[in-house]
Amino acid sequence: MNGLKRGVRAVFARLENLLDRLCTPAFNPLGQLGALGWFLFWLIAISGIYLYIFFDTGVTQAYTSIESITQDQWWAGGIMRSFHRYASDGLVVVAFLHMLREFGLDRLRGRRWFAWITGLLLIGFIYVCGITGYWMVWDQLAQYVALTTSAWLDALPIFAEPISRNFLNNASLSGRFFTLMVYVHIAAPLLMLLFMWIHIQRYNYARVNPPRRMMVVAVAAFVALSLLDPALSQAPANLDALAVSVRLDWFYVALYPLTETVGAPALWWGVILAFVVLAALPWLPPQRESPPAEVHLDNCNGCGRCFADCPFGAITMQPRSDGAAFSEEAVVEADLCVRCGICVGACPTATPFRRATALIPGIEMPAFNLASLRNQIETLGRDLTGDARVLMFRCPNGAAVATSPGVAIVEVPCVGMVPPPFLDLIVRRRLADGVLLAGCGESECYERLGIDWTEQRIAARRDPYLRDNVPRERVAVSWAGSGQVAMRANTLAQFSAALIAGAAKSGPSASSAAWRDTASRLPRPVRYAGLGGIVAASGLLLGFLSDTPAVQLRGADEAVVTLSFSHAGELKEKCRVLTPEEMARLEPNMRRPSDCTRARWPVYVELELDGHTVYAARHAPAGLWDDGPSSLFARFRVPAGAQRAEVRLRDTGRESGFDASSTAELDLQPGQNLVIEFRQPGGFSFR
Ligand code: HEM
Ligand code: SF4
Numbered sequence: 001m002n003g004l005k006r007g008v009r010a011v012f013a014r015l016e017n018l019l020d021r022l023c024t025p026a027f028n029p030l031g032q033l034g035a036l037g038w039f040l041f042w043l044i045a046i047s048g049i050y051l052y053i054f055f056d057t058g059v060t061q062a063y064t065s066i067e068s069i070t071q072d073q074w075w076a077g078g079i080m081r082s083f084h085r086y087a088s089d090g091l092v093v094v095a096f097l098h099m100l101r102e103f104g105l106d107r108l109r110g111r112r113w114f115a116w117i118t119g120l121l122l123i124g125f126i127y128v129c130g131i132t133g134y135w136m137v138w139d140q141l142a143q144y145v146a147l148t149t150s151a152w153l154d155a156l157p158i159f160a161e162p163i164s165r166n167f168l169n170n171a172s173l174s175g176r177f178f179t180l181m182v183y184v185h186i187a188a189p190l191l192m193l194l195f196m197w198i199h200i201q202r203y204n205y206a207r208v209n210p211p212r213r214m215m216v217v218a219v220a221a222f223v224a225l226s227l228l229d230p231a232l233s234q235a236p237a238n239l240d241a242l243a244v245s246v247r248l249d250w251f252y253v254a255l256y257p258l259t260e261t262v263g264a265p266a267l268w269w270g271v272i273l274a275f276v277v278l279a280a281l282p283w284l285p286p287q288r289e290s291p292p293a294e295v296h297l298d299n300c301n302g303c304g305r306c307f308a309d310c311p312f313g314a315i316t317m318q319p320r321s322d323g324a325a326f327s328e329e330a331v332v333e334a335d336l337c338v339r340c341g342i343c344v345g346a347c348p349t350a351t352p353f354r355r356a357t358a359l360i361p362g363i364e365m366p367a368f369n370l371a372s373l374r375n376q377i378e379t380l381g382r383d384l385t386g387d388a389r390v391l392m393f394r395c396p397n398g399a400a401v402a403t404s405p406g407v408a409i410v411e412v413p414c415v416g417m418v419p420p421p422f423l424d425l426i427v428r429r430r431l432a433d434g435v436l437l438a439g440c441g442e443s444e445c446y447e448r449l450g451i452d453w454t455e456q457r458i459a460a461r462r463d464p465y466l467r468d469n470v471p472r473e474r475v476a477v478s479w480a481g482s483g484q485v486a487m488r489a490n491t492l493a494q495f496s497a498a499l500i501a502g503a504a505k506s507g508p509s510a511s512s513a514a515w516r517d518t519a520s521r522l523p524r525p526v527r528y529a530g531l532g533g534i535v536a537a538s539g540l541l542l543g544f545l546s547d548t549p550a551v552q553l554r555g556a557d558e559a560v561v562t563l564s565f566s567h568a569g570e571l572k573e574k575c576r577v578l579t580p581e582e583m584a585r586l587e588p589n590m591r592r593p594s595d596c597t598r599a600r601w602p603v604y605v606e607l608e609l610d611g612h613t614v615y616a617a618r619h620a621p622a623g624l625w626d627d628g629p630s631s632l633f634a635r636f637r638v639p640a641g642a643q644r645a646e647v648r649l650r651d652t653g654r655e656s657g658f659d660a661s662s663t664a665e666l667d668l669q670p671g672q673n674l675v676i677e678f679r680q681p682g683g684f685s686f687r
C-alpha cells in the first residue's frame with residue numbers, strides 16, 4: 001500500500017512541480033481541488049436552476065423543451081446547458097483527482113478517516129446527480145441510461161417487479177418514473193450539498209473558494225468550450241426502436257457498457273468490492289498514534305490561540321474548571337486530534353526563555369515536549385561549525401535534506417509546531433547563524449495550515465508573532481514536497497550563501513517576512529503559453545470524452561426481442577373450505593371461510609425463434625413467503641427479417657406440458673423492439 005501511495009504521490013509531485021512553475025503555488029489547481037469542487041458545485045447549481053426555469057417535466061415535453069432551450073436561445077440557454085454539462089464532467093475529474101491526491105499524501109488514515117469516508121459518499125451523490133440529469137433529456141442517451149440503470153438495479157433481489165418493465169415500449173412508458181427522476185435530480189444535489197458541508201466539518205478554515213483569478217479562468221474556459229463544442233441532444237428516445245449506437249458521456253457512464261459484457265451482477269460485485277476496499281483504506285494499515293495534545297491548566301490562560309489555530313477543530317474553549325482567574329480553558333477532543341502540534345506553536349506560554357520554572361506550556365504534545373526540544377537545539381547548535389551555521393526544523397512529509405557540519409536538523413511533526421520564541425532564542429543566543437523552517441510543498445501542507453500560520457507568525461500578522469527585532473534575513477522558510485529534494489538543497493545553499501554575504505551587514509531588516517529563495521520562475525510568455533495550453537487541452541479532452549466514443553448497441557441488421565411478464569404462478573395448495581366445526585373453534589375475529597397456504601409455483605418460460613431456444617428459465621415467486629408474482633425482463637438481439645416465434649409458459653406444479661403458449665410469424669425490421677408479453681387474462685401478446 002505504501003508503495004502505491006508513494007507512486008501516486010510521485011506522479012502528483014511531478015505535475016505539481018510543473019504547475020507551480022507555470023502558475024505559482026498559490027494558483028496551482030492541484031492544491032485547490034477541494035475548493036474547485038465547491039466552486040464547480042455552485043456553477044452547476046446556478047446553470048441548473050436556469051435550465052429548470054425553461055424545462056418541461058412531462059415525458060413527452062422534456063425533449064422538446066430542452067431542444068428549444070438549446071436552439072432558440074443558444075446564446076443563453078444553450079450556453080447554460082453546455083456549461084451545466086461540462087462543469088458536471090469537470091466535477092467528476094476534480095473529485096477523482098482530489099481523492100487520488102489525498103490518497104497519495106496519505107491524508108486519510110487515523111483520525112482523518114472522516115473526510116475520506118464522506119468523500120466516498122460524495123462520489124455516489126455526484127453519480128446520482130449526473131445520471132438522473134442525463135435521464136431527464138429523454139433522448140437516445142437517456143434511453144440507454146434508463147434501460148441500463150434499470151437492468152443494473154434489477155439485478156438486486158429487492159424489487160418485486162423489474163424496474164425495466166417501465167421501459168418495455170413507448171406504450172408502456174408512464175410519466176410516473178420520469179417525474180421521480182426529476183425529483184431525484186433536484187433532491188440529490190441538495191443532499192450532496194449537505195454532505196459537502198459534513199465533509200469539511202472536521203476542518204477549521206476549510207478552503208471552499210479557489211482564488212478569484214482561478215474562478216475567472218475556469219468560467220471563461222467553460223464558456224469557450226460551450227461555444228466551441230455545444231452540448232446537444234441525440235435523437236429523441238424511442239422505446240419501440242433501438243438505435244445502432246449511442247454516444248456516451250464517459251465521465252458518468254463509463255461502466256455502463258459492462259452491464260452487457262460482464263453482466264449486471266458482476267458489475268455490482270465489482271462496485272461493492274471497490275467501495276469496500278476504498279472505505280477500508282484509512283485503516284490499511286492502522287496508524288500508530290502518539291498521545292493527543294494535552295492541556296496543562298496551570299499554564300493555560302485561556303487566550304484561545306490554540307483554539308483559533310488548530311486546523312482540525314480539535315480544541316474547544318470551555319468555562320474554567322480549576323477556579324483560576326481566567327474565564328476559559330482549552331479542552332482537547334482526543335478523537336479529533338491528529339497530533340500535528342500546531343496548537344503548541346500557537347500557545348503564548350511556549351517560550352524557551354523561561355528558566356526559573358520548568359518549560360511546560362499551556363498545551364503540549366506528550367510525546368514531543370518543548371523542554372526536550374530546547375535541549376535538542378542547544379546541543380545541536382553547540383556542535384555546528386562553519387561560516388553559515390543553519391538549524392533546520394523539518395517536518396517528516398517534506399523533501400529530505402542531507403546534514404553537514406554546518407547544518408543540523410530537528411524533526412518536528414509540523415513546522416507550525418515551532419513557537420516563534422524558539423526562533424528568537426536561536427538567533428539571539430547565536431545557537432546558529434540562521435534558522436530554516438522546512439515544511440511540505442506549498443500547496444500540500446500535510447497538516448493543512450502549518451505553512452500559513454508559520455508565514456503569518458514570522459510576518460507578525462498572527463499571534464504569537466516573531467518579535468520585530470529578530471532579523472528576518474536569518475529566518476528562512478522552505479516549502480518543498482517530498483519530490484522536491486533538489487529544490488530544497490538549492491534553497492539551503494542559497495540561504496547559507498546569503499547568511500555569509502549578510503554577516504558583515506547589520507541594521508533593521510528590509511522585510512518583515514521570512515527569507516525565501518528566489519523561485520526559479522519561468523519567463524512570463526512561457527508561463528502564459530503553457531497555462532493556456534494546459535487549459536485548452538483539458539477543455540478539449542473534457543469536450544471529447546463527454547460524448548465520444550460511441551458504443552454499438554446492435555448490428556445494423558439486428559432487431560431486438562423483449563420477453564417480459566409479471567405474473568403470479570398458481571397457489572401450491574388449493575384453498576380448503578373450513579367446516580362449521582372448524583370455524584366455531586376459531587376466535588371470532590379469526591374466522592374465515594377457507595384456509596389457504598400462500599406459496600405459489602414458480603413460472604417457467606421458454607422462447608424459441610426459428611426452432612432455436614433463445615430463452616428457457618424458471619422464475620421464482622417474489623416475497624418472503626413465495627407469495628408474490630414471478631417476473632422477467634429479458635432482451636435479445638436477433639437478426640432482422642422473418643422469424644417464427646414460439647413462446648410457452650408453465651405456472652402450475654405440472655411436471656411437463658405448458659399452461660399457456662403462443663406462436664407468431666414475425667417480420668422484424670432492423671432496430672425494431674418487439675415485445676412479447678404475458679398477461680392474465682389475455683395470454684401472450686406480440687407488439
Ligand atoms: C464534491 C466533491 C468534493 C468536494 C467539494 C470536496 C471538498 C473538500 C474540501 C473543501 C476539503 C478541505 C480542504 C482544506 O481546506 O484543506 C476536503 C478535504 C478532504 N477531502 Fe474532499 N471533497 C470532495 C470529494 C472528496 C472525495 C471523493 C474524497 C475521497 C474519497 C475526499 C477526501 C478528502 C480528504 C481525505 C480530505 C482531508 C484532507 C486532510 O485531512 O487534510 N474528498 N475536501
Ligand atoms: S495537535 Fe493539532 S489537531 Fe491536535 S489539538 Fe493540537 S493543533 Fe489540533
Ligand code: SF4
Pocket residue numbers: 295299300301302303304305306307329330346347348349361362363
Ligand atoms: S494557547 Fe495556550 S494559553 Fe492559550 S488557551 Fe491554548 S493552551 Fe491555553
